Amino acid sequence: MNTSLFTFDLIAKDGQARAGVFNTPHGDLLTPVFAPVGTQATVKAVTPAQLEELGATLILANTYHLYLRPGADVIAELGGLHHFMQWQHPILTDSGGFQVFSLEQMRKIDEDGVTFKSHIDGSIHRFTPEKSIEVQQNLGADIIMAFDECAPPYDRAYSERAMQRTHQWAERCLRAKTRRDQALFGIVQGGVFPDLRQQSADYLTSLDLPGYAIGGLSVGETKVEMHAMLEIVHGILPEDKPRYLMGVGTPEDLINGIRRGVDIFDCVLPTRLARHSAAMTFSGRLNLLNAAYARDAQPIDQNCQCYTCRHFSRAYLRHLIVAKEMLAATLISIHNIFTLQELVRQARRAILEQRFAAFASDFLQQYQQNKTTTSSLTERKP
Ligand SMILES: [Zn+2]
Numbered sequence: 001m002n003t004s005l006f007t008f009d010l011i012a013k014d015g016q017a018r019a020g021v022f023n024t025p026h027g028d029l030l031t032p033v034f035a036p037v038g039t040q041a042t043v044k045a046v047t048p049a050q051l052e053e054l055g056a057t058l059i060l061a062n063t064y065h066l067y068l069r070p071g072a073d074v075i076a077e078l079g080g081l082h083h084f085m086q087w088q089h090p091i092l093t094d095s096g097g098f099q100v101f102s103l104e105q106m107r108k109i110d111e112d113g114v115t116f117k118s119h120i121d122g123s124i125h126r127f128t129p130e131k132s133i134e135v136q137q138n139l140g141a142d143i144i145m146a147f148d149e150c151a152p153p154y155d156r157a158y159s160e161r162a163m164q165r166t167h168q169w170a171e172r173c174l175r176a177k178t179r180r181d182q183a184l185f186g187i188v189q190g191g192v193f194p195d196l197r198q199q200s201a202d203y204l205t206s207l208d209l210p211g212y213a214i215g216g217l218s219v220g221e222t223k224v225e226m227h228a229m230l231e232i233v234h235g236i237l238p239e240d241k242p243r244y245l246m247g248v249g250t251p252e253d254l255i256n257g258i259r260r261g262v263d264i265f266d267c268v269l270p271t272r273l274a275r276h277s278a279a280m281t282f283s284g285r286l287n288l289l290n291a292a293y294a295r296d297a298q299p300i301d302q303n304c305q306c307y308t309c310r311h312f313s314r315a316y317l318r319h320l321i322v323a324k325e326m327l328a329a330t331l332i333s334i335h336n337i338f339t340l341q342e343l344v345r346q347a348r349r350a351i352l353e354q355r356f357a358a359f360a361s362d363f364l365q366q367y368q369q370n371k372t373t374t375s376s377l378t379e380r381k382p
Contacts (some may be wrong), residue, residue: 001100006183007209008242014356015068016234016261019348022211022242023031024090024142025181026082027057031242031263032347034340035060035092036270039252041075041085044271045329046337048087053307054334055341058090058143060266063135064099068118068125069332072138080140083217089329092143092266094246095132095173095187098215100154101150109149111165143244144177146170148187153221159191166202185244192225194232201236212237213244214262218253226253230260251280252367255360265344270336275329277321280336282343283366286314288293289343306338307331 005025022029035058036043036051043051043059051059061081066072077080079085081091097114100107106117113128125136131148147169151162170186177184186204190196204212205275214233217226230245237243242263248254249267270280277289279300286293286300299309300317308317308331320328343363350359 004110005181008211008240010240012352012354014351014354015259016231017258017347017356017360018261018263018352019351020242020249020263022263024091024183026088026142029057029090029264030348032254032258032344032351033058033264034249035266036262036340037266037268037378038085038087039064039065039268039315040069041081043333044275045326045333046271048085050230050307050330050334051087051337052089054338056089056337056347058092058266058308059087060092060094061085061139061141062099063093063096063132063139066093066122066139067096067135067194067364068258072135076138076140082140090143092244092264093136093141093145095145095147096127096135097132097148097253098150098247100127111168113147127168133173137182139181140182142182143211144182144184145185146173146184146209148189148215150189150216150219151191153191153216153219153225155180156191156193156196157207159189159193159196159216163191163196165202168199168211170204170207174209182326183210185209185211185213185325187213187246188233188237189216190229191216192221192229196231198236199230201233205236205238209241211242211264215245215246217245218248223253223256227256230257230262232262232304235269242320249340250370251282251340252364254340254343254349255369257362258344258351259356259360269332270340274332274336277332279317279332280339282339282363283369288314288317289321290318290326300332300335301339304335304339304342306335308335308338 020031039062129147136144148166149162151158186209188200190200244264245262249269279286281301293314296314350356
């Protein structure tokens with residue numbers, strides 16, 4: 001496979017933390033990078049122009065959702081995902097696996113693939129590794145994912161079966177892939193079991209893929225277990241390929257992931273929290289619906305340089321929420337996404353300047369300290 005369109009340059013290392021540049025056909029990603037999620041080919045409540053202004057460089061779109069609606073063939077016909085949603089920077093699509101396997105009552109797995117019922121109209125569909133690649137090739141993202149099975153983290157027998165299936169499926173995805181302008185990432189599975197994680201990282205490394213994702217984490221295991229799995233995988237995956245921790249996006253998880261060698265993250269958290277009136281800051285969360293903010297002239301965060309914080313008060317945001325105005329979701333999403341972009345930018349700078357350990361411990365200390373006070377504040381009803 002020719003991967004020359006997708007080189008990864010490791011610029012600096014500080015402990016296990018890494019700063020790099022991942023070249024893609026739609027531009028360079030400076031890593032560590034955080035990708036906001038655009039499930040339905042839109043990052044909810046935010047325009048592509050606003051995302052650019054926030055400094056977002058990579059976004060994620062969901063294969064399962066776009067396959068069902070409007071259909072990957074429709075998107076291909078209309079020029080592919082970049083043109084369809086007017087985002088000219090890198091895009092990543094997942095394989096559809098995670099959503100399909102989350103359908104619980106609506107799916108049937110065999111060695112060849114998964115049959116499932118659409119959550120929209122109950123119609124029957126089937127994903128195989130080949131089908132997932134066909135759909136992702138129609139969507140046309142820069143980074144695409146191998147079809148994998150994410151098992152419940154504590155079931156060893158299931159984790160082992162799912163891991164083996166994931167390996168066979170990764171090979172089938174590799175054979176099915178024809179587009180040169182897409183990088184196929186393999187996904188390390190293995191639940192919370194060190195030997196399975198090791199086996200999975202070894203096996204996928206042998207496939208010489210342009211990047212690797214770490215899947216099946218942030219699905220109910222403890223933080224200690226998540227960190228232990230990251231450390232195992234870190235020691236095995238090739239240094240000159242990017243590592244992507246799927247579905248992780250609280251500020252502390254980003255810092256703890258970067259500390260353990262992760263380069264790419266994605267999460268729905270900043271936009272989902274925004275739609276539930278919650279603002280993310282470096283010192284914890286604020287529930288802007290709280291009555292305490294009714295006459296509060298301060299911005300969400302005094303130190304934040306985002307559009308929302310430069311212009312609007314907590315009182316105004318609270319008013320928009322109470323009045324059920326759409327702008328509330330937009331303004332809080334802008335702030336939340338900016339906060340995570342700023343966090344990874346600062347982390348990258350700290351790595352380049354060889355002071356990441358101090359940066360991380362200062363950040364986590366401040367975050368934990370304030371979390372207690374802000375969470376007790378957010379629990380108070382308006
Ligand atoms: Zn802000």
